[in-house]
Amino acid sequence: MTLVNQQIQLASRPQGEPGADNFRLVELPVPALADGQVLVKNHYLSLDPYMRGRMNDGKSYAQPQPLDTVMIGGTVGEVVDSRHPGFVPGDKVVGMGGWQLYTVVDAAQPGLLRKVDTTHVPLSAYLGAVGMPGVTAWYGLTQIIAPKAGETVVVSAASGAVGSAVGQLAKARGCRVVGIAGGADKCGYVVDELGFDACVDYKAQPDAQALLAALQTAAPAGVDGYFENVGGAILDAVMAQMNAFGRIAFCGMISGYNGEPIPMRAPQLILTQRLKLQGFIVSEHMQLWPEALKELGTAVATGRLKYRESVAQGLAAAPEAFLGLLKGRNFGKQLVRLA
């Protein structure tokens, strides 16, 4: 019996804001396994803002996603067939399986497929708090912001997969933690459920002055570390409230992903406040992943690191869920359930 795979390909590159017509769902047979290969049935697909950058053709930090091939993306699933001695059917695995139901993985290549233990950590968490988003939070916080106890750390997109981990990791280090999120629901969640000290609802601020005033109320001692996920007016407001020797980790600038200009209003603050601004891509720091995953896995297993998931049902729902993610419609880690 030949298994039928379904996958979503990039059909065209977006001009500005992407739409559903940039994607195409196709069916194709699952090929027979060659020696050293493993067949994985994907259970969850991860949707992440970085995918928007890969849809463009221009110079970016990520290689462009090739047209007419399966969209690249992180997945967790279960081995259903194996011609590699390290994997047997039933193994739970995490990898870059792409937007598709089945993935054939060349398991001999190091790093492509990793077995995970789901005794204390749910499988889907390996795409979130104990996966790339969690390590992203850990890296930016510990390696760039490097906060001391008592300092104030601000994070934007605070209820998201990365932001929620940043805040909780900073709280565990004795910091005052302020989130920035869109809407009273998200703000209530990060304060009441995740334990942030305060949250600024940017959608409730009529203008830049109100945004700054709200931030000043939430961070009255100024901001020592800022984890940047969005850019634009929010970056300007946080910079205006930075203390001397503050650090800003640039993880994402989702407000500019469609090519809109997002100038930084007052770069002279870098000088007058002696700030350090640093961009990073977590996949370039693989040597630190084991240390990060150890802290994150333990924290999730013991209930000290909480997270929320938005789960879309079925592969066909992935494009709309992804477009919603870019508009902030998700609440927590955006996943697609495939099986």
Next chain:
Amino acid sequence: MTLVNQQIQLASRPQGEPGADNFRLVELPVPALADGQVLVKNHYLSLDPYMRGRMNDGKSYAQPQPLDTVMIGGTVGEVVDSRHPGFVPGDKVVGMGGWQLYTVVDAAQPGLLRKVDTTHVPLSAYLGAVGMPGVTAWYGLTQIIAPKAGETVVVSAASGAVGSAVGQLAKARGCRVVGIAGGADKCGYVVDELGFDACVDYKAQPDAQALLAALQTAAPAGVDGYFENVGGAILDAVMAQMNAFGRIAFCGMISGYNGEPIPMRAPQLILTQRLKLQGFIVSEHMQLWPEALKELGTAVATGRLKYRESVAQGLAAAPEAFLGLLKGRNFGKQLVRLA
């Protein structure tokens, strides 16, 4: 006999561009020395861009210059009277004597007055290449840019006191060095006399596109380190040419000193190129001055670190010389000869 001092005070704070009317020349007697005090006759006054920031009242990295008091500034001179055992008449000294002919220094306070050796280094150089500007160049280059041999380092205001030292220190470390300066004279100087590999004359570029094209020609392998003295359109151009993992040391942003908006056009480059941008003030890193001054002093004494001075004659010429410095009319380190 009572000595008569002359000093220049800040008479008013500028609204936008400063003018000569913001300053006032006054005469007053030199007071008698108390125990522990030293009387210094100032030979040279240093004029530096940071003084513009201090003329404002607003939040800045520097304390505002108080109104109706002598303008603060670095000086070199000679001890003419002393009631401190560590100093005798004839000693050559460097300190913050201000815009005046004579200064009474409380020499018991550590760090206010330092004896210097003029055997191999001219007295005035202690205000430039072997003084605060030289240490500024050294700090930003070695502690923030930290260039490797073979990398490309760019510096703006390249013919100035700081920029000329940045470039020569980077050349000594095996870098390709590109200056940015205003005018063919300054560009010719940094290439022909200081040994820079190339120089972009920003005044010869009709627009931002031409500026970027000229920079791409001068730095064809991209830019790994940038020492920022000016900000604005020049910063935008250099950022567009930065390589992955590039470092930018923010030392000055003279283009915004009068309150003009100087937005950064594309801060998303911080993320996509994984840049590090860091501001600094050299006076906050006094523990590194001895190491820096040792390298700088040796390099000047042996002729490996060259510099040029613009010398205005007499205290009364200081305000106009300072206003010219802010417009880039000086060529090399701007001094005022007082004696």
